[in-house]
Amino acid sequence: MSQTFYLLRNREVPQIGHMDVYREHGGYDALKKSLAEFEPEQLVDLVKRSGLRGRGGAGFPTGVKWGFLPKDGRPRYLVVNSDEAEPGTFKDRELIENNPHQLIEGMIISSYAIGAGQAYVYCRGEFLKGSEELARAVKEAYAAGFLGENILGSGFSLDIFVYRGAGAYICGEESALLESLEGRRGNPRLKPPFPAVAGLYGMPTIVNNVETITNVPAIVTHGAEWYTSMGTEKSPGLKIMSVSGKVNRPGNYEIPLATPLRTLIEEYAGGMQEGRSIKCVIPGGSSVPLLMPDKLDTPLDYESVLQAGSMLGSGGCIVLDDTVCIVRAAARLVKFYREESCGKCTPCREGTYWMTDVLDRIEAGAGNEADLDMLLDIADNMNGKCFCPLGDASLGFMVSAIKHFRDEFEAHVREHRCPLGAKVYDTVNY
Amino acid sequence: MKPEWKEWAQEAKAEFPKANSALLPLLHRIQRAEGWLAPETLSDVAELLNLPVQYVESVASFYSLYFKQPVGKKVVHVCVGLSCMLAGSDELMHRLEEKLGVSQGQTTPDGAYTLLEAECLAACDLAPVAQVNLRYKGPVPPEKADELLKEEVSS
């Protein structure tokens, strides 16, 4: 069952990334409708009423964010965040590689709504294909008169620029992204001021995730009521979940919010592979705490996942099976944050380094009794004390892993080896 | 300095005229042609964009995809993120190291390959996944290490 609800509905259509095919499937009709039937403020209101929340991780209401722009006549920018580098998340890659016009249409409508005359897509450096597809589609959109001066005779003008980063997870954090877009190192900025007040080139800027903006044409076409008819009151609409791990069908699945985690794993992703059972699940990308199997009936909406002890985050759902060593998994994730720490503040730069060292030594059988408490102590010294959210993000999985699998950590120390034999890959023992 | 770099710098500045936004695109373009960014290249870029050399060096050193050392014809990034680890990425890396006779982070003496670790490449559905010159290849189970090395890649 490869069920697709909306944003992914055309994923099997050959050449959907090309203008003529996209238009045969109703492409750019939402743009025409927006320009002909809506004043910009009415579009902001529509998005507010739809309850659309940011899909980049924090789930902030999009229409509310748009409303923060100061009305002071300064130029405004829309910046689309396509830095997608949160481990376990791969939805934006599909959206831009496969159907770039859908995002571009969303960008034009959103720019019209917020009054931006220039819009940028910031792709992570590894998205070479994605950025090429976007650049090609942007050209097609200019040729068709959907970009440039006086779009479709509406008086509204817009230019879109495709920009590629060069390998740095921190550039997904919106203020670091803006630094990078201005040609600097990707160190986060002090907030406030938030980008809506002082963003790109110091001007009011809206930063939104690819998936967020891709929802906008759908909402224009079908209306706010259609969107709120799915999901819950506080978490309406659709979300793309990226499922990976030892499931039968890893991939992107678009679900109405509040679909149970169990349905996502067992029905959409085809259940666990033969002979595997679920040890725990990371529901929303590597930065969130794990959920134990007793939480599989949690509805996947922002509030319910929070209540269950984790976060919906970016929707990167990594399923860990019973053969996975929890220490090894934690070591791997914390190492990611060590590699990607921008180095600006001490707790994150040093803390991620230490934690990786300690986790590696526990996994190698060289840990000691005090190591577990040392890990928790380092985490405590980082929590809430880092300059940007990356430092805290490095703690979620590890701390929850120690909480739920303390036995397994202790067994490593006691037996001076990995009790699971680090049997991660079936064919080889090494 | 190559004669075409001047033109490229003009084009980058025309597309991204504000702040130093032309810098990353220009570095990408030159690296694509040259393979890597030599110290002299960075000073040429500084001159072309009218920036201090130290500034250009500092920016280039922040981003992992700008190579400050020569690399092989094929740059192989093996994702070692968690989802890929679950699918055998460590074993894949291990086999590639054996076949190429180098450790990750190194270039083969004949200059054919550079082998590098990558963090999650946002393609966990293709785990274990690799990129050869930034083109996705996957899934690449460890048994297919050979095929990965043989694959043709567009630049």
Ligand SMILES: Cc1cc2nc3c(=O)[nH]c(=O)nc-3n(C[C@H](O)[C@H](O)[C@H](O)COP(=O)(O)O)c2cc1C
């Ligand atoms: C370390 C870090 C990495 C992030 N990476 C991304 C990312 O890759 N993509 C993204 O859309 N948002 C990312 N975010 C969130 C952005 O800062 C920002 O909140 C988001 O792009 C806003 O868009 P939204 O409201 O549409 O979700 C990241 C945040 C942090 C702290």
Ligand code: SF4
């Ligand atoms: S928390 Fe980490 S990534 Fe964020 S500013 Fe500090 S060092 Fe940089």
Ligand code: FES
């Ligand atoms: S972990 Fe390898 S692509 Fe995500």
